[in-house]
Amino acid sequence: MWPLDPYRKEVLRFAIRCRVLTLMLQAFFNAIIPDHHAEAFSPPRLAPSGCVDQLVEGLLGGLSRWDAEHFLFIAEHGYLYEHNFAFFPGFPLALLVGTELLRPLRGLLNQRSCLLISVASLNSLFSILAAVALHDLGCLVLHCPRQAFYAALLFCLSPANVFLAAGYSEALFAFLTFSSMGQLERGRGWISGLLFALATGVRSNGLVSVGFLLHSQCRGFFSSLVVSNPLRQFFKLVASVCLSFLTLSLPFALFQYYAYTQFCLSGSARSIREPLVQLAMDKGYRIAEGNEPPWCSWDLPLIYSYIQDVYWNVGFLRYYEFKQVPNFLLAAPVAILVSWATWTYVTTHPWLCLTLGLRRNKNSKTLEKSSLGFLSPQVFVYLVHAVSLLLFGGLCMHIQVLTRLLGSSTPVMYWFPAYLLQDQEPLLRSPEVVPWMPLVEDSPSGQKVLRNSVMGLLYNWKTCSPVTRYILGYFLTYWLLGLLLHCNFLPWT
Numbered sequence: 394m395w396p397l398d399p400y401r402k403e404v405l406r407f408a409i410r411c412r413v414l415t416l417m418l419q420a421f422f423n424a425i426i427p428d429h430h431a432e433a434f435s436p437p438r439l440a441p442s443g444c445v446d447q448l449v450e451g452l453l454g455g456l457s458r459w460d461a462e463h464f465l466f467i468a469e470h471g472y473l474y475e476h477n478f479a480f481f482p483g484f485p486l487a488l489l490v491g492t493e494l495l496r497p498l499r500g501l502l503n504q505r506s507c508l509l510i511s512v513a514s515l516n517s518l519f520s521i522l523a524a525v526a527l528h529d530l531g532c533l534v535l536h537c538p539r540q541a542f543y544a545a546l547l548f549c550l551s552p553a554n555v556f557l558a559a560g561y562s563e564a565l566f567a568f569l570t571f572s573s574m575g576q577l578e579r580g581r582g583w584i585s586g587l588l589f590a591l592a593t594g595v596r597s598n599g600l601v602s603v604g605f606l607l608h609s610q611c612r613g614f615f616s617s618l619v620v621s622n623p624l625r626q627f628f629k630l631v632a633s634v635c636l637s638f639l640t641l642s643l644p645f646a647l648f649q650y651y652a653y654t655q656f657c658l659s660g661s662a663r664s665i666r667e668p669l670v671q672l673a674m675d676k677g678y679r680i681a682e683g684n685e686p687p688w689c690s691w692d693l694p695l696i697y698s699y700i701q702d703v704y705w706n707v708g709f710l711r712y713y714e715f716k717q718v719p720n721f722l723l724a725a726p727v728a729i730l731v732s733w734a735t736w737t738y739v740t741t742h743p744w745l746c747l748t749l750g751l752r753r754n755k756n757s758k759t760l761e762k763s764s765l766g767f768l769s770p771q772v773f774v775y776l777v778h779a780v781s782l783l784l785f786g787g788l789c790m791h792i793q794v795l796t797r798l799l800g801s802s803t804p805v806m807y808w809f810p811a812y813l814l815q816d817q818e819p820l821l822r823s824p825e826v827v828p829w830m831p832l833v834e835d836s837p838s839g840q841k842v843l844r845n846s847v848m849g850l851l852y853n854w855k856t857c858s859p860v861t862r863y864i865l866g867y868f869l870t871y872w873l874l875g876l877l878l879h880c881n882f883l884p885w886t
Contacts, residue, residue, distance in 0.1 A: 400538055401528060404545040407845055408524040411549040412517040415558045416453075418873075419880045423455035431882040434462045436470075437668045440503035449506040455880030456512050461560030464488065465508050473665055475679040475686060478652045479700045483595030483644075484562035491515050512560040519564035520557045524548050526571035527804055533578040534775070535808065537766040539846075543811035543821075544804065546847040547864075551807075552727065552871030553800030553886075555879045563801035566595045570602065570802060577605055578771075586640045594644035597697065598802060601781055606637040608750065608774045615751050645697075652696040655681045657689035709789050720793040723886050726867050727796045727806065731783045734767070734809035738776050741768050750774055767812035772805070779805040796871065796886040810864045818861045820853060821846060 442450075457465055460480070467477055468485040491511025495502065502510070524545050531541025551557060557564040573588030586606060593599035614630045655663070656679075665673075665680060673680050688699035701707040712720075739746050741764070750773035764770065782802055786795045799806050815821050850857055850865060857865075871886075879885040 400542045400545075401525060403845055404524055404528045404542065404549075405521065407546055407847075408521040408549045411554075412520055412558070415554060415876065416513055416517070418876050419455040419555070419558065420452045422877050423880045424451065426877070426881045429882040431459075431884075433459055433882065434466070436462065436466050436672060438505065439666065439668060440505065442503060442505075443501070445501045446503050446506045449502065449509055453509040453513050455876075456516075456559045457509060458559065458879055458882050461512070464560050464562065465505065465512070468492070468508055469504050470669065471663065472652070472655065473663070473669060473680060474673060475656065475696070476700055476704045478648075478696045479704065481562065481593075481595055481597060481644075482648060483591065484565050487515055487565055488512065488560075508560075513558075516558055516560075516564040519568045523557075523564060523567040523571055526568060526575060527807065530571050530575040530578065530804060531808065531811075533575060534771045534804075535766050535769055537769075537815075539821075540766040540808065540811045540815055543814055543846060544807035546845065547807045547810055547868060550847070550865075550868045550872050551800045552868055552875070553797040554872040555875030555885070556797040557801065558876075559879065561797070562595045563797055566592055566599065567801040569595060570599070571804065573602070574605065574775075574804070577609055582606070582609065586637060590640050590644055593641050594648070596801075597645065598782060598798065600641060600645060601778065601785075603637055603641045604778060604781070605774060606641075607634060608777075610634060610637070611751060649695050649697060653689070653694055656686050656696070657694065705791070707790055712790070712792050717792065720791070724787075724792045724795040726871075727799050728783060728787060730809065730867075731779050731799060731803075731805060734805055735776060735780055737809070738768065738772065742770065742773070745770055745773060750777075766815070767808045772808065775803065775805050775808075779803040793884075793886045810868075813860050813864060814850075818850065818858050820850065820857065820861075 463477060463480050464485055465488070466473075467480060467482070468488040472478055472482075488508055488511045491514065492504065492507040495507045495510060498507070527548050528541050528545035531544050532538055535541050535544075553563060557567065569588050569592035573585045573592060576588060577585035589599065589602045589606065592602065610630055610633045614626055663681065665682070670680070672678065679686060686696075686699070688694050688696055706712075750770065779799065782799055783795070786792070786798050790798070847865070850861055854862070854865075875885055877883075
């Protein structure tokens with residue numbers, strides 16, 4: 394899929410090592426730390442559990458905490474409860490495919506064990522592919538191989554690491570999103586639109602990605618005005634915009650329609666096993682066989698909006714309460730990082746930002762030559778995407794999810810720290826005086842092997858600049874704390 398030059402090989406190698414270490418640490422923390430008794434979704438285990446199942450649960454059970462239980466439940470039983478529809482079907486479908494590959498082991502493993510193995514293997518695969526896709530995208534947009542390389546290494550140490558490993562949809566979403574962005578940069582609009590649509594079927598914030606298609610189409614419209622009929626190009630633009638909206642919203646619309654058929658149309662409800670019905674009665678979960686939900690009578694019956702409002706209390710400024718101050722502090726680093734990136738870019742390219750990245754000043758050729766890396770003009774649309782997610786997440790969502798929302802959706806979260814490392818870390822600017830920094834070294838086989846710059850900075854922590862310490866300290870602290878807390882039902886982002 395990607396040519397494996399030395400940079401990509403090292404990204405791939407480092408991503409694999411980080412995934413293996415993640416799985417080992419979550420098993421270790423889950424074994425030595427007692428689980429917190431949280432008020433989280435906890436459905437009954439209906440299948441008998443053998444000794445092999447207990448071993449799988451001990452090794453991989455830390456990946457099934459909090460919202461991961463919803464995804465595992467949906468993959469095993471389908472969408473039975475109303476609140477299950479807050480979780481999109483893309484990832485549960487991927488888990489079902491994974492369990493089918495494990496069908497020969499059904500005599501040893503029950504369904505839950507197969508799902509846990511699918512979570513561990515698929516999310517490891519998706520995370521590794523996402524790291525390589527991010528590196529590929531960085532090379533296309535930044536035009537600076539070393540910055541793209543640093544950004545991909547930082548993704549392997551993402552503050553959202555635990556959600557890229559656990560039974561959440563972030564890893565699959567990151568892979569699809571970064572891949573679709575890369576295809577769009579190559580001019581493959583149809584493939585990009587399809588991948589963006591698949592990403593929308595995984596997470597709802599995939600709908601925001603329509604901005605990439607619109608910006609690309611508007612850029613093509615303005616560039617073609619000088620050589621083509623303006624009216625014809627305008628109608629072509631309108632048609633492309635409408636098609637983009639329809640393509641990306643189709644998975645969301647089909648999912649809402651499926652919910653409508655289950656809860657609002659008589660005779661379409663599925664049979665539910667007695668223990669799951671009893672759980673609904675005990676916990677007050679709504680099932681399709683009960684009274685018709687109020688959202689069925691809305692002019693636009695969207696179950697997703699209803700669930701976010703009623704079950705999760707998601708709304709404008711609803712989370713701004715004094716008791717949520719710790720969660721705001723948890724989200725502060727990523728909010729500061731994206732805000733800092735925005736300020737740096739806007740103050741560097743004010744005219745480019747005022748014209749929405751569609752028109753550049755008369756010194757645009759000079760600008761493109763001098764502004765490589767994060768300050769490249771091509772980064773503008775990615776920055777707007779990151780700011781949109783930051784504003785919506787900070788004002789309307791549970792603030793603690795900002796870290797995983799941005800960590801799995803926007804490359805800016807990794808491009809800007811990579812830019813800061815290259816710009817402000819003397820050890821990276823002066824490779825000739827540092828023994829671990831040469832780009833390649835001779836291996837025993839005579840091939841050239843790239844050295845890992847991020848690991849080199851960690852080895853030389855005491856001599857690193859303060860900015861480097863802050864960046865790597867933030868990434869590594871959240872990388873480790875997420876595994877420690879989340880895998881034991883303790884509150885995290």
